[in-house]
Amino acid sequence: MKVLLTGFDPFGGESINPAYEAVALVPDMIQTHDIIKLEIPTVFRKSIQVIESAIIEHQPDIVLAIGQAGGRMAIAVERVGINVDDGRIADNEGNQPIDEVIERDGKNAYFSNLPIKKMVEAIKAQNIPAVVSNSAGTYVCNHVLYGIMHLINTKYKDIRGGFIHVPFLPQQVVNGNMASMSLDLITRGIEIAIETAVSNYTDEKLVGGSIF
Numbered sequence: 001m002k003v004l005l006t007g008f009d010p011f012g013g014e015s016i017n018p019a020y021e022a023v024a025l026v027p028d029m030i031q032t033h034d035i036i037k038l039e040i041p042t043v044f045r046k047s048i049q050v051i052e053s054a055i056i057e058h059q060p061d062i063v064l065a066i067g068q069a070g071g072r073m074a075i076a077v078e079r080v081g082i083n084v085d086d087g088r089i090a091d092n093e094g095n096q097p098i099d100e101v102i103e104r105d106g107k108n109a110y111f112s113n114l115p116i117k118k119m120v121e122a123i124k125a126q127n128i129p130a131v132v133s134n135s136a137g138t139y140v141c142n143h144v145l146y147g148i149m150h151l152i153n154t155k156y157k158d159i160r161g162g163f164i165h166v167p168f169l170p171q172q173v174v175n176g177n178m179a180s181m182s183l184d185l186i187t188r189g190i191e192i193a194i195e196t197a198v199s200n201y202t203d204e205k206l207v208g209g210s211i212f
């Protein structure tokens with residue numbers, strides 16, 4: 001199997017993004033599966049164009065995108081992307097869409113078709129904090145999750161796709177006012193998520209819902 005694994009470049013005044021830092025450390029092969037790693041720009045539209053070019057070039061079986069969610073306390077496997085761009089800050093090229101539709105003819109939302117509950121359970125089983133998340137926000141990460149699933153639902157129907165948000169690294173929060181996770185644990189969590197996704201086509205009804 002081939003997995004396209006993407007990580008965003010730094011944004012919002014940060015000098016690093018744990019997403020790409022971790023992606024770069026994931027091995028090029030997991031079991032017998034090829035991992036194709038790609039840094040993508042934190043830019044509306046361009047990010048998903050870069051991903052579609054890589055889909056055409058590499059023909060992956062799975063597309064998994066990784067992004068930073070500063071303040072989160074755990075690795076968050078996203079369930080759903082919604083059809084809205086609402087930037088709290090501008091992206092890396094100065095775009096700040098507010099309440100704009102991503103795809104005029106797209107569905108309001110698309111669910112990841114990866115086994116998200118199993119991925120979370122597998123990460124937790126290795127003593128790494130992980131949760132299912134029901135919102136990827138309204139910034140470029142949601143844009144990319146929605147965009148990947150829109151491409152899969154309309155054009156690349158055999159591909160499976162999803163998104164994982166990761167916490168800050170300790171060096172980004174030295175003042176101690178935000179949660180963080182080591183690069184080693186983030187990287188291992190991503191590897192476990194991939195190992196689970198490549199070997200599980202269906203999910204399981206595991207407890208992992210949320211009241212907020």
Ligand code: PCA
Nearest residue numbers: 008042067068139140141
């Ligand atoms: N996180 C941002 C965009 C890029 C990234 O790593 C987000 O959560 O939307």
